[in-house]
Amino acid sequence: xxxxxxxxxxxxxxxxxxxxxxxxxxxxxxxxxxxxxxxxxxxxxxxxxxxxxxxxxxxxxxxxxxxxxxxxxxxxxxxxxxxxxxxxxxxxxxxxxxxxxxxxxxxxx
Amino acid sequence: xxxxxxxxxxxxxxxxxxxxxxxxxxxxxxxxxxxxxxxxxxxxxxxxxxxxxxxxxxxxxxxxxxxxxxxxxxxxxxxxxxxxxxxxxxxxxxxxxxxxxxxxxxxxxxxxxxxx
Numbered sequence: 001x002x003x004x005x006x007x008x009x010x011x012x013x014x015x016x017x018x019x020x021x022x023x024x025x026x027x028x029x030x031x032x033x034x035x036x037x038x039x040x041x042x043x044x045x046x047x048x049x050x051x052x053x054x055x056x057x058x059x060x061x062x063x064x065x066x067x068x069x070x071x072x073x074x075x076x077x078x079x080x081x082x083x084x085x086x087x088x089x090x091x092x093x094x095x096x097x098x099x100x101x102x103x104x105x106x107x108x109x
Numbered sequence: 110x111x112x113x114x115x116x117x118x119x120x121x122x123x124x125x126x127x128x129x130x131x132x133x134x135x136x137x138x139x140x141x142x143x144x145x146x147x148x149x150x151x152x153x154x155x156x157x158x159x160x161x162x163x164x165x166x167x168x169x170x171x172x173x174x175x176x177x178x179x180x181x182x183x184x185x186x187x188x189x190x191x192x193x194x195x196x197x198x199x200x201x202x203x204x205x206x207x208x209x210x211x212x213x214x215x216x217x218x219x220x221x222x223x224x225x
Contacts, residue, residue, distance in 0.1 A: 001171060036212055038154075045204055045218050046146075046154060051211035089154050091212065096168045098144070103153040 002026040002094050006101040011109050012080045020104045022073040022090035035073040036091040037066055040103075046089065050075060082108050111135040113205050113216035120222045126193040129219045131205030138186035139163040141207045145179065145190045148218075149201040159208075160188055195223045 003025040012018040022035060037050035048057055050066035053073055063079045073092070077084055085108040090101040116130040131143060145157040158169040160179040167179040178191040188205060200223045205216040 034210065036210075038212065040154070045215040046206075046212075047215070048212045051213075055211075057211070057213060087153075091154075091156070093210070097170055098156045098159070100146075100154045100156055 002092075002097075002099045004090060004092055004099050004101040006088075006090060006104045008102070009105040009107065011107045012077070014080060014082060014108055016080050017076065017078045018080060018106060019069065020075045020077075020088055020090075020106070021069065022075075022092065022101050024092055024094070024099070026094055033068060033073050034093040035066065037064075037075045038089045038091060040087045040089065041085075049088075077106070080106075080108055084108055111207065111214045113207060113214055115203075115205060115216040115219045118220040118222070120224065121195050123196055123223055123225055125195050125223075126191060127195060127199075127221050128189055128191045129203055129205075129221070131188045131190070131216050133186045133188070133207065136207075138181075138183060141209050143179075143181070143188045144206045144208055144212070146204045146206060147201040148204070149198070152201075155201075157190070157203075162188070192221075195221075197223050199223050 005023045035053045038046040040046045049060045054066045065076050087103045089103045092099050112134045114132045119127050121127050139162045144159045147155050160167040162181050169177050176193045181188045202218040204218045206212045207214045
């Protein structure tokens with residue numbers, strides 16, 4: 001069974017930059033790395049930020065970007081705002097199934 | 110506008126089944142997959158499975174094989190998730206999400222509590 005690992009927690013100062021990564025035990029799937037990134041705040045449903053590893057939704061702030069860094073899916077937050085404090089999940093597509101990472105708690109301090 | 114509206118909270122006893130609905134509107138029902146995702150209290154997100162509305166065919170995560178069934182009603186644009194043999198470990202929020210690989214719209218979540 002595929003296991004997807006993320007940093008459990010990261011802290012960033014307002015205005016700073018932070019990069020979250022996503023490591024799959026199965027490596028890239030047949031589509032390469034097809035990754036979604038989602039943000040979840042307490043008591044809310046998840047909200048999609050990035051799909052297809054690098055593509056933003058129309059509502060995704062410009063300060064969020066997705067990429068492959070060193071062959072690993074990554075989400076970078078640049079110019080972090082206080083409202084970016086949240087849990088962030090990567091979601092990978094492997095064959096017929098999708099697998100969530102364990103989530104990264106981003107604290108803005 | 111696109112909406113996914115889920116049925117209300119449920120309380121079930123161990124061993125029982127629960128069926129949650131996800132009523133969609135604002136788009137062509139048969140053009141997007143629907144996924145189900147759950148989140149136990151204080152835990153991360155867990156992908157449960159996907160249904161293809163035109164055909165009704167579904168794929169389930171290995172953890173739920175044999176006790177999860179997803180169905181759809183094209184006449185009401187509604188997807189259902191039926192989970193049986195419930196245990197306390199199934200206490201969680203359950204979410205439906207629309208996706209053409211992008212998970213762009215989500216239901217509000219349904220809390221299922223399993224308790225004797």
